[in-house]
Every structure is written in C-alpha cells, then in structure tokens.
Amino acid sequence: MTQRKERADALRNREAVLAAADDLFARSPSPRGVSMDDVAAAAGVGKGTLFRRFGDRTGLVRALYEARIQPLRDAVESGPPPLGPSAPPHDRAPALLDAVLRFKLDNRHLALALEESGSGSPYQAEHYAWWHRTLQETLRQIPSVPDGDFTAHALLAATRADLVEHLAGQEHMTAERMRSDLAAYVSRVLTPGRESGD
C-alpha cells in the first residue's frame, strides 16, 4: 500500500503544462484561440502527456481554474469576515458575490474558458455547485429571503463570465462600476421590500 511516489518528470511536466496554459489563455482574447497542440508545444511536452494528465480539454481548464481560485475558496471556507463563515449572513452574501465578480474580472479569459468549456455547461462543474451551496446556505440565514435555491442561481448568473466580458469589453464598463452596480443589485434582492400594495 505504500503509494509509489510521483515521478519527478511527471511532476515537472504537470507544472510546465499548467504554467504554459495559464500564459496562453491569458494572452489569447478568446479561449478558442488556444488549442491543445498549442499548450503542448508551449509546455515543451507531447500531446499524449497532456491528455494523460488532464483527461481532456475541459479537465485542463478546470485544473487551471481550481488552482487559481483556491485562495479565494480558502478565504470563504475559513477566512475572516466578511468572506469567512463567521460573518453575519447579511454581510457575507454581498461579499461572496463581490468576490466572485472580482475574481472573474481579474481572470477574465480563464473564467471564459471554463464557462464555455465545450463539454458540459458551467453548471456541471464541481466548483459551481460549491459556490451555489455556500451562497444558498448564507441566504437561508437571512430570514427575509425565501427560496434560497433559485435566488442563489440567479444571483450567481449575474456574474457570468461572458456577461462580465461583454460589459468590460464591448460596453467598456469599468470594474468599479460593475462592482457597485452589482452591489446595489444584490442589496435590492436582499432587502425585504414592503409588499407593493397599490
């Protein structure tokens, strides 16, 4: 049962691939502009290696994404308020969404690559389920917000990578503007709102 150690070259190659892919995606305006051959070539590695390591294109993108987002996940799972679990839900929910948005702004191309990964919708990815669960749980603790499930989906949808890309790219909306618009929007969803009885 002593697990054989991972071979040094395997490790080295994995890192090389990850680094190369990261760089390539960052440079290319569209994820489609980056082929698996490109990645293999840039990493100085054979295609077979690439696919054995990551299974398929989606696997590679996911691995990259997970690596990048890990710090944020840690902050959410065990960090200090307002992101961490100890924050009052009413503060935490907006903080979560702002964090997601900021992440996507900072990693536009990668997020885009992930969400259009070709095989399977973004909703298949494990990390989406995690975000949704976390947000829903947070919303559940805010008494005035019913129906956490759909609401969590809808709020997360407001931070979709292609929307962010569209607003930042075509509409030239600044990051700050997007963040404050999102914050205002989230606040609207979260604040109770009196029955509009006319």
Place this chain on the structure above:
Amino acid sequence: MTQRKERADALRNREAVLAAADDLFARSPSPRGVSMDDVAAAAGVGKGTLFRRFGDRTGLVRALYEARIQPLRDAVESGPPPLGPSAPPHDRAPALLDAVLRFKLDNRHLALALEESGSGSPYQAEHYAWWHRTLQETLRQIPSVPDGDFTAHALLAATRADLVEHLAGQEHMTAERMRSDLAAYVSRVLTPGRESGD
C-alpha cells in the same frame, strides 16, 4: 433595379433546411450532436447550399431562433398588455421576463444551441440587445428602480438557457416552479425595499 425574384428552388431549399434543422435540434439532447452535415443530409440538400444560405453555423441557428421567436417579439412590440408597450411598466417587466423564461422552457434545445453557438457570446446576438433595450426601457419607467442597464442584464441572466436546462434537467425543477420562483425573484428586485438601516 427591379429586384430579381428569389428562385423557387432556393426558397424551397431554405424552408427544407429550416424545417430539418428545427427537427434535428429538437431531437438531439445537445446542440453539439447536430452537425452541419446532418442538417444538410436531413434537408436533402448539399452542404454548399446550407452555407451559402446561412453563412455559418451560427447564422443557421440564429435564423431558426428568430423565426421561432418572432411571434413573441410581435407581442412585445405591438401586442396587448401585459406584454405590449401599453402595459404599465411595473406589470410589464415581470411579464417580459416570464415570457422569456417560458420561451426558453418551450424551446430548450434551440435556446441552448443559440447561446453556445460557438462563435461569439450570446451577448453579440442582435436579439439579446433588443431584449435588453426593451427591458431596460421598461425598468427606466419604474421610478424606484435605478441603474436600468446592469439590472436588465442581471435579470435576463437569470433566464439563461443553460441555467434553465440545468434546473429543468438535472435538478428536475418543474416549469411552474421555475416561473413562480423567477416571478418572486423579479418582484424582489422591482419592489423598492426600505433601507435596511441597522
């Protein structure tokens, strides 16, 4: 100057292609399962014809989509309340979003095909701009709702085809449930909500 009439065979072929594609997309669980060759074959038409007519795959999907959604557009542009322009904005906004959702529920595969059309994000499509414009204009007329631009995007994002597909498919949410959840959500966004001042 006298515009030459469209040839009869051209017209016939276009209709055949549209019908075949419609059918194929409806049957296939994923848009990727329908290739251009499939469409050509099913329509009894050469590939060249297909591409001359519709330019590329995206063009075909768009043409299909536009044809299907035209009645709804008409209803919005010149129909009776609550969809038509004469409806009070406060009624019309939820009606618009419900209509979009219903359309996507009724045309899941086609909507999916359009939104992942490969070349270009859904936000490039003319029809999205139209929906956004219409919704934003409606929101603008509701005094208590500021910042129509982002809000309109965010609300529309809650009806994204892949989300609908996920909820209906994987999570087995019924159409009625989705509609009522969306309605509640929209109502939250639209109703003023008192300053939560603590």
Place this chain on the structure above:
DNA sequence: GAACCATACGGACCGACGGTCCGCTTAGCA
C-alpha cells in the same frame, strides 16, 4: 419554345482540432 445567363446546387475537398495509440525512454528501486 428556344436560347441565354444569372443564380443556385452539391459534394469532393481542405485545414484544424480534440483525442488515441503504441513503441520508446527513463526514473526509481533493489
């Protein structure tokens, strides 16, 4: 209805891409 021609047809063809296969190399262990 014959002749003419713009229009459209269709399928062979192409380049690119994701993914597989398998003979060769090498790291790690004894």
Place this chain on the structure above:
DNA sequence: TGCTAAGCGGACCGTCGGTCCGTATGGTTC
C-alpha cells in the same frame, strides 16, 4: 547495475466547420 513500471511524445485518426468550382436549372427575353 540491472529490472520494470510509469511516463513520454508525436504520428495518426475521425469529425467538423467551411470552401470551391464544375454542373444544373429557373426565369426571362425575343
């Protein structure tokens, strides 16, 4: 130093979107 499992890499494959061009035909004109 030899043995072997793990890893390597790139030739190869099937598919797909898209193009090209020789051929067929609908429409028009006389």
